[in-house]
Amino acid sequence: MKVAEIQSFGIDEVVLADRPEPKPQFGQVVIKVKAASLNYRDLMMVKGVYNPKLRRPLIPLSDGVGEVVEVGTGVTRVTVGDRVAGIFMQKWIDGPIDESKARPALGGDIDGMAAEFVCLDQEGIVHVPDFLTDEEAATLPCAAVTAWDALIDQGQLKAGDSILIQGTGGVSIFALQIARMTGASVIATSSHDEKLERVKSMGASDGINYKTHPDWDSKVLEITNKAGVDHIVEVGGAGTLARSFKAVRKGGHISLIGVLAGATAEVNPMPILMKNIRVQGIFVGSRKMFEDMNRAIALNNLKPVIDRVFEFKEIKEALKYMESGAHFGKICIRM
Amino acid sequence: MKVAEIQSFGIDEVVLADRPEPKPQFGQVVIKVKAASLNYRDLMMVKGVYNPKLRRPLIPLSDGVGEVVEVGTGVTRVTVGDRVAGIFMQKWIDGPIDESKARPALGGDIDGMAAEFVCLDQEGIVHVPDFLTDEEAATLPCAAVTAWDALIDQGQLKAGDSILIQGTGGVSIFALQIARMTGASVIATSSHDEKLERVKSMGASDGINYKTHPDWDSKVLEITNKAGVDHIVEVGGAGTLARSFKAVRKGGHISLIGVLAGATAEVNPMPILMKNIRVQGIFVGSRKMFEDMNRAIALNNLKPVIDRVFEFKEIKEALKYMESGAHFGKICIRM
């Protein structure tokens, strides 16, 4: 079968290779992958930025959806023909994270979804909502679960709360949709006015162009009558965190997700103390969160926003498109 | 000024009396009442069922909205001209309930809102959303805060969860609206098909006529694929609780609110244990909950459902109408 492989680091080094088709062991299932989606982590993985000691060759991509085509003995959670997605961390089923649940993660510690067939433990998959296309369902495992964990499980968001999203990448757009679904309000930042118009058409109350207003935190305070927002879905990392400290309300929450601004920047933590802020690191979520979210998505007809779909053989182009930062929502791959 | 008074028990004993207009002391405000609303507790208070030792004469009604017309020294939270509602328990500002916060309650321990003017401590009032009429705003203090406390503060409801409401009284209809606002699904019971149609038009997914289906719990299990609902807003008391134990999912929540079925019925508590159910008594809520709710109401344009508005002088008719149980949503009084 065809798989994509990271052998050397660099987008142009991604190789389409052949591997034997997997056979399911006790408790395992084989999935014929139909669609996958890209996350910023995949890009960093391919470029060797995420983990310079990455085991190679590695099949990249954490997110994929497909059809169960074969099941091993002892499999009771699914049957052949079911449509499922892999969960990001194969051992994080339920409850709070711990060291043993955090590994292994698809497309990082172990091979990912950029393959015609993948073999996973029956515990490491979930059924996806029927009303979604394969590509739409493939956007969920990393970005959507991350947004859900940040806002719902950790953030305990409720109707009437306010959140801030940064940019229009996958996590941010899912955060917008989940917040609106929950009756919360959304302020968005972007460097493009047309993207701000688009998030407003999706329910954001306000958009701030951070190119025009580099001091976007002041705009947030202006919009919120100096109070600040309740919750910030921080995807900029140290590069934007200092402003987020100013834009969040006293006692507010910041979900620290992003790695966009690079791993080397530093920030003064004093405002965390002075404003009683909670900064919660979010690293995707559990299968339970994924299942809870799927129920909410189905009930509320939440349609993931797909920017563009590439063919499997165009995986390098897809990664380069992600690198350009031009996207709004998710980038998918049709297998 | 004109006030309504409970002197002897019984709806027909409610008297319109004259009292001197109040003057604000330190930290107090005088409110010219514009509208009030009725709750089942008011009816029981008037009939002497709620508290046979009720201090009398007592001005009834917990719920009312009006305009601040005079403020005492030390008042900083409001100014003359503000539109405010009294909070149900005048001392429950924030945090969990305790004995000292639970008293005094309007229209029970102390005089209520059925008066041309009322005098309250500045801490015992909240601003109400601008887009609501006086009558709509007057529906909030008891029924809406109760539903909010049950589902949001205690229930931690999230998108995708399912709730069951019983009947179409004030708390039930607010629970429906708050659940929908939060992205949750709603099953409703009623003895009238036309009321079920109406709750469905408001977003309920299913309606069960408990006259046609006295074993409505079986219908709930059928609708939920045998799982049961996540949360029941139980307003029937002991009369319906046994069925609610069957209709809620393992590990589910029941908000115990209702007193409709009478104070003498009993129930076997065993299913609470065997199904790991949480039964949480809900007795209205804090000012903080009221304020949080108002923010959510304003953001999501939640319009309270008013069945009928009576004139102040028709207060007996209003109480009798409530007693008939024919209403859908709230019964109001225009002062």
Next chain:
Amino acid sequence: MKVAEIQSFGIDEVVLADRPEPKPQFGQVVIKVKAASLNYRDLMMVKGVYNPKLRRPLIPLSDGVGEVVEVGTGVTRVTVGDRVAGIFMQKWIDGPIDESKARPALGGDIDGMAAEFVCLDQEGIVHVPDFLTDEEAATLPCAAVTAWDALIDQGQLKAGDSILIQGTGGVSIFALQIARMTGASVIATSSHDEKLERVKSMGASDGINYKTHPDWDSKVLEITNKAGVDHIVEVGGAGTLARSFKAVRKGGHISLIGVLAGATAEVNPMPILMKNIRVQGIFVGSRKMFEDMNRAIALNNLKPVIDRVFEFKEIKEALKYMESGAHFGKICIRM
């Protein structure tokens, strides 16, 4: 190998039978059982009271500790020679309960620990604290985890809180020890003054003889300056629940555990509402709770209280001794 079997209902019908020794399948381990302990549920199971449709023959007892003597392929959590206990519900690993986690339970849905060897999935066992004897460790799976779930996971008990325990059975004594370990105070009820002296020597602040004071709730209010206790570990069921409603503080918690008073009694739920009480059904707990508890037990040198140890062949005598209600703490069986 020797096993105990429920073939017909009744203590005297318990039979010592022979079965072939089990062999571990994929992911399973075989445990040579060293000690077991009795719970009231076991007694009801044997008598046919718990589940009249119990699948038979059934090996009873949920609680047992032993040594891993053989492991199947794929086993990574334990090795031969480890000392482990089975977890009550074999599928409740972590997170909140749900229908699929609630089954199967040892000694109920599936064969229990009253056997020379048992074969369990590697996920369904935990290591037990080194400093405990086999008998002591065998007391933990049901009673101790139940008390931990009630007070810690669900009760969020903290130093300075007050709890009430009823009687001196396994759950009550563990609740006393866990509460004291957490810096909380304990009031105990019993029908024997010498048992009350003993719980006081273990750290209870007050003891109430409910024979001498059938209105023990009044004594609780007296002791707590009319406030009531924060948390009641209710093991009496409907028989004592009405008094517990009076003895708990406004906004307090009642963990509903007990089945002692029989399954048919009923109670008026009104006080739940009027006092904003939370009644939480507790049915043992997850493996995660068991592991958290073991850590606390080891750190704080909590020694389970064993009343008496019987030999395996004396299992009927052990059950009869439990039925007599004379015990203080746990009844064990040495295999």
Next chain:
Amino acid sequence: MKVAEIQSFGIDEVVLADRPEPKPQFGQVVIKVKAASLNYRDLMMVKGVYNPKLRRPLIPLSDGVGEVVEVGTGVTRVTVGDRVAGIFMQKWIDGPIDESKARPALGGDIDGMAAEFVCLDQEGIVHVPDFLTDEEAATLPCAAVTAWDALIDQGQLKAGDSILIQGTGGVSIFALQIARMTGASVIATSSHDEKLERVKSMGASDGINYKTHPDWDSKVLEITNKAGVDHIVEVGGAGTLARSFKAVRKGGHISLIGVLAGATAEVNPMPILMKNIRVQGIFVGSRKMFEDMNRAIALNNLKPVIDRVFEFKEIKEALKYMESGAHFGKICIRM
């Protein structure tokens, strides 16, 4: 009456001045101060580091205990003769922090406790445990409430959990005592072996000399079998935070309290994300927390650790002693 005043910045600039004795207004009480205690914030306030725009002259010190000697009209919470402490933030009674509760704070926004008499609102005081001396009780308002908020309200600490404290200042020693009272284990760091011996005698399981072991985080991982501790009470600020990120377990909590290491250092926030860490800024706590803590202190006989008591006229010496960092526990002032 005699008061201490910050007129110009600098320890040597603290002045003992005369002011008229206060008279209570509606709802206020006058307290004859018996003892006060110092916190690092007081030192920074005096030196002009905390708030360069500090309103002056200002009476410093947030912590003080005294006897109510006069009450205004409307006072119901205390009577003349009661022994009380002021609460740090005079408006934070209950519930989560917000902007309006965060101000005013004693010895910062408003005059503090370094005076013979202070006049406070009746809502801004708490009764202190009888068994404590005035000096001991005076140590509680800032440091002890901060430790309680960090570990109990925000940290949800439970028996068996592990915490790390840094140094032997007031907050750290209270954190040690509160953790031990809750059945949790404590690892301590210090630059003095004799202080480490002392914390071990108070129940810490391990002490790490960070002079001998500048990479104290590695020692923590060694002690915890590479897992890291559950909770760090971080008082070093940016200066130690990077190591705390390494020493805390995956999914662990860091209470960010400290300002010792200066306000200008910066830290790379990436580990927060990668380890799903929660960093919670803690700025003292509410009156409710203070009252809960007092109950726990009284029940468990927690005796605050006082390093040294100065006379009122020695307030400069007391501040200099704090500046030296030589203390273990709290520094007090007898009025």
